[in-house]
């Protein structure tokens with residue numbers, strides 16, 4: 001039961017909050033062994049709903065791609081057509097994306113999922129799943145990868161490859177979303193994708209996948225029996241292909257969101273904060289999270305940047321008083337911040353910036369992280385139309 005509550009909590013957390021976390025982008029660009037810019041996003045399964053470039057944030061909402069200028073903090077649909085009204089029903093608008101599950105900035109080009117259909121010689125509708133790219137200004141859309149065999153649910157790009165969580169199409173045209181596997185294909189290469197990581201067992205929830213240098217981390221929960229779940233925390237060495245389930249050797253298994261901070265893996269278990277090395281060794285308890293902020297039911301590591309680690313503290317079934325515990329590199333509290341938002345679709349952080357969507361109020365906020373905890377640290381910068 002406890003595990004079930006934890007899963008519900010995690011799912012609610014991930015579904016309601018997608019936080020971007022990153023090192024300083026320039027550090028990332030200068031040191032290819034570290035995080036890709038896409039790793040600034042934590043998303044349910046693998047979806048990255050925020051991308052960032054040197055000058056802008058990009059995010060998808062209601063099938064539209066928006067861009068926020070970091071300097072002016074002006075937000076608008078990413079469309080350069082002079083007479084366009086950016087109507088939701090207007091497929092000619094540059095900002096309209098057919099599948100609105102994510103956007104990735106890879107080498108200063110924006111990648112996203114798309115789909116097209118055609119009728120084969122028997123009149124049957126064939127669905128083509130596509131990964132497309134375009135320039136940072138929204139122009140020059142082109143297809144990068146097409147498949148009629150796979151339903152692509154989400155993707156990331158890393159070191160020259162597209163990694164896709166996908167399911168094969170059945171003969172009846174359906175695809176089983178609870179049996180996804182990880183496929184990959186070199187960027188720009190046509191043909192079939194390689195089955196890179198196959199899930200065994202009865203089905204999995206895919207909680208988080210992220211890359212760090214030549215390592216890939218993949219947290220899944222497998223349905224076992226009697227409503228029980230088995231959490232796997234995979235590390236894949238991309239240089240050798242070797243796979244390790246770190247939860248088999250960790251004293252305290254990872255069953256919750258995690259983050260990579262100061263080249264260590266940070267996670268919580270039962271209200272306590274832990275760290276371990278990138279290979280799962282040198283595990284140690286850092287603190288009881290209740291010493292930072294007491295009386296919460298759940299504490300989850302949700303985000304970090306090069307300076308700050310964010311722990312999300314919530315009550316069971318009540319996200320109204322969601323609180324962030326913000327720690328510095330020595331795990332000393334910088335602030336404990338009760339969020340002024342009821343529900344959060346996602347937020348992002350880069351450098352000292354962060355953006356947050358309050359989906360209930362349809363509002364977009366900019367947060368100055370250096371002012372976290374002050375009353376004026378969140379600034380309303382955009383209100384979405386219905």
Ligand SMILES: [Zn+2]
Nearest residue numbers: 079084086093
């Ligand atoms: Zn438009």
